[in-house]
Amino acid sequence: MVGTLDWGPADGRRDLLAAPVAAAITGVPDADAAEIDPELADTAAFCERYGVPLDASANCVVVAAKRGGEVSYAACMVLATGRADVNGVVRKHLGARKASFAPMADATSLTGMEYGGITPVGLPEGWPVLVDEAVAAAARVVIGSGLRKSKILLPGKALAGLPGAEVIALAQ
Template sequence: MTGSLDWTAAVERADLLAAPVADAIAGVPDARAAEIDPELADTAAFCERYEVPLEASANCVVVAAKRGGEVSYLACMILATDRVDVNGVVRKHLGARKASFAPMAEAISLTGMEYGGITPVGLPAGWPILVDEAVAAAPEVVIGSGLRRSKLLVPGKALAALPGAEVLALAQT
């Protein structure tokens, strides 16, 4: 499940974490980090090269929700084999008029993380984190580290325990 990577305790490898992730990683029990080729950060290429099954990899999607002229942001964690139901489950859960994937420039600017490495660990205070049930139930999942040149391996239950996290059925059916 952990593939061909050399995993090390994440708290000992702040050099492999974006600054906001490094600041928050102590709150994620058993998190481990591994260095990767940044050209292989995208999920499919990463899983193939490092022998990590897609179902053991989870993606963090930043969503912009609009309601009454106000825009709020949140993160959704979904297995790499699934798609987030942004216009159904997420929009309805938030009571938003409109929900969509946040533009790349906004996601980077707001999170302080690199696109392709955005992770729920270290997101801005107050951001909701919607964790799909399958992610929360996974013994371990590979997620971003905030940088394209590394990944984190964390228990699904640790993601469900992040500040602002809520477990829901997010996958499109």
């Protein structure tokens, strides 16, 4: 497995998953979950404490895309070693006039997940999930669980197979 965590099948650890994630995890192949200290949920602290390489950890950011007074949302998955090109690649891909990180209150209320634990598994129906090529190519990658107290480990190709997922060159 990855790092020093006690990984186990995510489907059997629903207590470690936010409600929308628990509802969607059955359809995600080879997903494992592990409990962590919620104070260490942020990527740098998590990776250092649990011995997870930054290139084996992926971050999910929620983007608000605006066009003609309408706001739509999307999730972007990038390795912890990069960052999503929100103002360039993401904005153009979504056909938006403006794209920015969604406000924390919007991201948490719309997803039903905790800030710092948002994950593409179990997002609202119809949301695009833009997965960077490096994330999709990863053998196994650590992502959020919807809660700050745990993480999910799964193959990058499982992220590429999520509903609404598109693999693109996303990172800067």
